[in-house]
Amino acid sequence: MRFYSLISSLILSVFLLFISGAESFRWVTLPPGKNVIIPCKYKDANIQHKKYWCYHSGGEFRYCKIQAYANKTAGRVTVTDYPDQNLFTVTMRNLKTEDSGWYWCAVEIRQRTDVTVEAFQITVKSDHFLSVVESSVEGQEGGVVRIQCLYSAKYQSEQKQWCRSKDQWCYKVGRTDTSHNSAVQISDDKKNSSFSVEMSGLKKSDAGWYGCRIKDLQASVYLSISDAASEVTTISGAERTSISETTQGMISRYDHKQFSKAVTEDKTSAEDIGGNGIKIWIIVTVGLGLLIFLVCMVACIWRKKQNGNRVDSAAVQRSSTADDFVTYSTVKALSSATMDRERDVNNSFSPGSPTNKTLSPAGEDDGVIYSSVVHQ
Template sequence: MAHRLILFGFLLCTRGTLSMKTLNHVTVRTGGNVTIPCLYDDQYKLNQKYWCEGHLWTLCQIKAHTNKTAKWQVTDYPAKNIFTVQLNNLSASDSGYHWCAVEIGTHANPDDKESLYLTVKTDPDVSVVSSSVTGLEGGNISVQCFYSFGYKTAHKRWCRFKDKICYKEGRTNTSQNSSVQISDDGRESFTVLMTGLTESDSGWYWCSVGDLEVPVQLFVQWDTEKYRTSDNAGSAFPTCENDQTARHDTEDRNGILLLLWIAGPLLLLLMVVLLTWRIKRKHNGALVTQAPDATSMTEGPLCYDTVVFKKGKDHDQDQISTRRPADQDYEVIYSAVKLH
């Protein structure tokens, strides 16, 4: 009966560890820094992640939570189902068991977790020149891993974290047309050469010597110079300059549309005012033509319709004529006046 209780307790404490993945035994130099990757199941994207320290899970102490400021920093990347723990300024007292964990918090389904052992010492048995390397797509990267004399005959490997595929010494071709070559110089270091890099090669790896590991993060970036050359030759890949030109063209086009949107109503209003003014002016001119005043009638040449000449009192007989004699003084009577 006691054996059954012990087995039940063990299963209860270890339930969920198959989901979480991390490294096994990491070595770090005293006063140094290291970033630990922790891979979790897709169903835990929204759960709280944390870092716990202690030999036993039931007695471990939480040292950092996701997005909470503390001595160590936990950062979650839900799109990749991974969170990282940044450990800074490590000391020998930090050596021991640590846990990557996802908060679930029910008796039937306890928190998902996975442990690793951290060794902090002045002269670590395994180390790397840089824990972060960057390469160009289609290019190569080189990582140098160091080991102590006691691990000279141990197996050297380069492992990928997301699927835990490990490459041994020698040359290995991958399915992405890239290759991994591991060469041991026999002088306490070995070199990992990755050629023909692709974007899918980005991620976490580790140098492994025996049972010791050191994590390394690889970033694969686009070769912008290569795509610029290809674009000039008619390739479909755009360059940064073309992107900027297209963006500027779009901004100019938007500016013109905005100007038209503002100026359009103003131009329409101006046209209506001008049209109204012209109609009103034409109407006033018609009124003046139909009813001229006395002043306007006196302007311009006068034409007489009928002119009658009448003799003066000194003559014996009154005589009316439409012609004017040259030698006599006549009084002029106007019959009608027409204005042209």
């Protein structure tokens, strides 16, 4: 029964390849919830034509349902075209068991004459899968990249491979060194059901699509290569000690003439530095002298100004003190008529005389004169 099932599957695969004109046919098996990126290469003649990704559970291309066109996203499917690389990619996200079935990378020519680029049978199962941790990795020229591929336990004893899409060259478990491409090291960790790929000494020509492969299963990975970064060297204390010891060893191996020449040059440099030091010392000394002179001048001017302020203050004080001892007196200037009346009164008055003489009011006096007398 199993034999007939195998024969039927083989006949169906051959039939699909024949009716679709696909360049290749692949099985992709992944666990639920995973994402997958599938590369689809096409010929130069198809660059201007529309590309799309279609699906049919029964495996008939003419009845397939278009999932998405190039440079469009529909639901969990995105198709992106790269005309400069003759390539378009299909990204399927969050895979579900009902996504299992037949898929085609296709180019739209005209009705009923579309061309398929590649056919895939995608199976989504939790106990039967091959996937990658990262579907896109980036490395630097001359550097190293590592890719981890995961597989179900049933594939532990199967051969693991790392394949390059552009020439379908595959590397097996172990280490492979080539003169044209980077070195490839594949290590299989059967205990954890994964195998890792390490590519070292990367070259720009290494960029492109690769795949982790077990039998007919393949999980695609895109590798991009950037320019080498400029190196920044950090020397630790131990390294500095090692460098110093190495340098001393090199000096000890110099011949006497070279070593003497080096010492002479160092001595000349030291003398030059000493002469420059004397010149700097003289300049500093002169500058300090000028600064001290300026400070003294400012101090003298300030002191003279303070003394002048004290003299002015003393003069003001003496003036205010003198004013405290000024006495004002009133002197009346009498007219001749008034003076005559005063004489008459004096002459007419005598002790015991009853006659009284009234003096004129002070307001009738002629002008008042004020004089100041200063007491010494």
